[in-house]
Amino acid sequence: MKIxxxxxxxxxxxxxxxAAPEVFDQRDEDGIAFLLTESPGADTVAEVRHAAAVCPVLAITLED
Incomplete structure (x- = not known):
């Protein structure tokens, strides 16, 4: 999976x-999200899919 x-x-x-604190974080200065990794491990797939689903502006896209 690529995010x-x-x-x-x-x-x-x-x-x-x-939803996925191992994959996402927020910048201290403005709170904008950023990726800790673009290709998370298989153990976080469900959390990443949930994060993409709950993003209110659909800013997260996933490629399998």
């Missing part, structure tokens, strides 16, 4: 960080 995060769309809701 893409459109930071221009990010509205700082933090849902991705709550």
């Amino acid at each position: 893409q995060l459109d930071q221009e769309k990010c509205v700082v809701s933090g849902q991705c960080l709550l």
